[in-house]
Amino acid sequence: MTMRYLTAGESHGPQLTTILEGVPAGLTLTVEDINEDLARRQKGHGRGRRMQIEKDTVDILSGVRHGQTLGSPITLAVTNDDWKHWTNIMGIEPLTKEVEEVKRKVTKPRPGHADLNGAIKYGHRDMRNVLERSSARETTVRVVAGAVARKFLSELGIQVAGHVTEIGGIKAGLQVIDDLQDLKAKTEASPVRCYDKNVEQEMMDAIDTAKKNGDSIGGIVEVIVEGVPVGVGSYVHYDRKLDAKLAAAIMSINAFKGVEFGVGFEAASLPGSMVHDEIAWDEERGYYRLSNNLGGFEGGMTTGMPIVVRGVMKPIPTLYKPLQSVDIDTKEPFQASIERSDSCAVPAASVVAEAVVAFEIAKAIVEQFGQDRMDVIKGNVQRMRDHAAKF
Ligand SMILES: Cc1cc2nc3c(=O)[nH]c(=O)nc-3n(C[C@H](O)[C@H](O)[C@H](O)COP(=O)(O)O)c2cc1C
Numbered sequence: 166m167t168m169r170y171l172t173a174g175e176s177h178g179p180q181l182t183t184i185l186e187g188v189p190a191g192l193t194l195t196v197e198d199i200n201e202d203l204a205r206r207q208k209g210h211g212r213g214r215r216m217q218i219e220k221d222t223v224d225i226l227s228g229v230r231h232g233q234t235l236g237s238p239i240t241l242a243v244t245n246d247d248w249k250h251w252t253n254i255m256g257i258e259p260l261t262k263e264v265e266e267v268k269r270k271v272t273k274p275r276p277g278h279a280d281l282n283g284a285i286k287y288g289h290r291d292m293r294n295v296l297e298r299s300s301a302r303e304t305t306v307r308v309v310a311g312a313v314a315r316k317f318l319s320e321l322g323i324q325v326a327g328h329v330t331e332i333g334g335i336k337a338g339l340q341v342i343d344d345l346q347d348l349k350a351k352t353e354a355s356p357v358r359c360y361d362k363n364v365e366q367e368m369m370d371a372i373d374t375a376k377k378n379g380d381s382i383g384g385i386v387e388v389i390v391e392g393v394p395v396g397v398g399s400y401v402h403y404d405r406k407l408d409a410k411l412a413a414a415i416m417s418i419n420a421f422k423g424v425e426f427g428v429g430f431e432a433a434s435l436p437g438s439m440v441h442d443e444i445a446w447d448e449e450r451g452y453y454r455l456s457n458n459l460g461g462f463e464g465g466m467t468t469g470m471p472i473v474v475r476g477v478m479k480p481i482p483t484l485y486k487p488l489q490s491v492d493i494d495t496k497e498p499f500q501a502s503i504e505r506s507d508s509c510a511v512p513a514a515s516v517v518a519e520a521v522v523a524f525e526i527a528k529a530i531v532e533q534f535g536q537d538r539m540d541v542i543k544g545n546v547q548r549m550r551d552h553a554a555k556f
């Protein structure tokens with residue numbers, strides 16, 4: 166058995182829901198653990214008006230009793246505060262004439278969003294049926310699932326931190342990050358979730374300029390995970406490689422277009438001597454590496470060094486400045502008219518990236534070190550650490 170989750174819910178429907186299955190029994194879990202991450206996801210310069218309407222908090226509806234997980238499926242829900250403005254448009258009852266009159270049918274696909282392909286695929290003449298689910302509103306409950314995973318990992322001494330390294334071409338200064346607490350403190354204090362104070366204002370200006378021009382910008386987020394034991398994941402079969410799973414998880418975030426580990430794409434132009442992480446040993450630490458260019462992975466398995474994974478987010482597709490598109494009813498070209506949109510969601514996406522990475526690592530640990538009980542998993546992880554230290 167494994168840990169898995171489903172998400173359900175439309176962007177302007179009553180709520181987003183996730184059911185997590187396979188979370189071991191005996192994990193201490195409170196709504197506060199989760200609400201903290203939900204609040205972090207809502208912050209960040211560049212978000213549109215929707216974030217002022219929502220104040221995301223979670224309800225735990227099953228699988229937890231007196232602050233402890235039971236081992237049974239955990240149902241978690243986040244209410245959409247905006248729903249009250251959309252009850253006619255998003256109702257589940259059949260259409261009446263009055264509803265038809267207020268129903269905002271969407272027939273103008275946005276380049277870069279899921280509208281046109283989704284409409285053709287599912288046969289929807291009203292593209293609201295596509296955008297409601299393709300919206301990144303769904304990432305609220307991925308952050309909820311990730312918060313549970315993060316709590317699980319913290320019990321095993323594993324820390325996860327995400328931050329923004331680039332927005333609209335403005336790059337954070339290069340720094341080897343070896344203090345996650347410091348990184349977290351700097352990132353949380355930053356309106357763009359970037360540790361480098363020197364570029365913060367430039368990033369915000371880039372976002373404001375894009376917004377003023379009716380445009381949008383993307384960027385790069387990085388997630389660092391410390392404390393994962395050696396050998397999580399496996400080289401023995403392609404679908405057991407943990408780096409591949411993390412790559413898929415990052416790519417699954419709305420608007421993400423690429424993933425790299427450690428030096429990543431730069432490895433193409435570097436000689437092997439500048440890429441591979443030399444191996445050393447001492448009595449206290451056991452085996453360790455003199456560098457971490459490969460971002461914590463060899464052979465689909467963790468090396469014990471921090472995992473360093475980055476993802477690139479394209480600019481937000483909904484633009485106030487119209488791009489060419491065609492109305493699917495009239496087949497006429499149109500000028501876009503936009504109600505609201507984010508102009509940059511890279512800071513929020515760094516929290517989503519943390520969540521999906523945390524979930525994949527928690528899942529791999531549950532698969533490898535025991536499934537039902539926290540105490541058994543803790544013991545098994547410790548045995549692996551001892552084994553590696555003595556090896
Ligand atoms: C946190 C977050 C917020 C987003 N906000 C918007 C938005 O306001 N407007 C928009 O058009 N796209 C937004 N996106 C991106 C779209 O959801 C995404 O581009 C779309 O689902 C199409 O999928 P794809 O870009 O992965 O192909 C956001 C993405 C994330 C991660």
Ligand SMILES: C=C(O[C@@H]1CC(C(=O)O)=C[C@@H](OP(=O)(O)O)[C@H]1O)C(=O)O
Binds near residue numbers: 299419
């Ligand atoms: C609601 C969220 O993000 C939304 C993601 C999104 C999209 O198209 O992906 C479009 C916008 O939604 P709306 O059209 O309601 O303004 C964003 O606000 C959120 O992150 O919670």
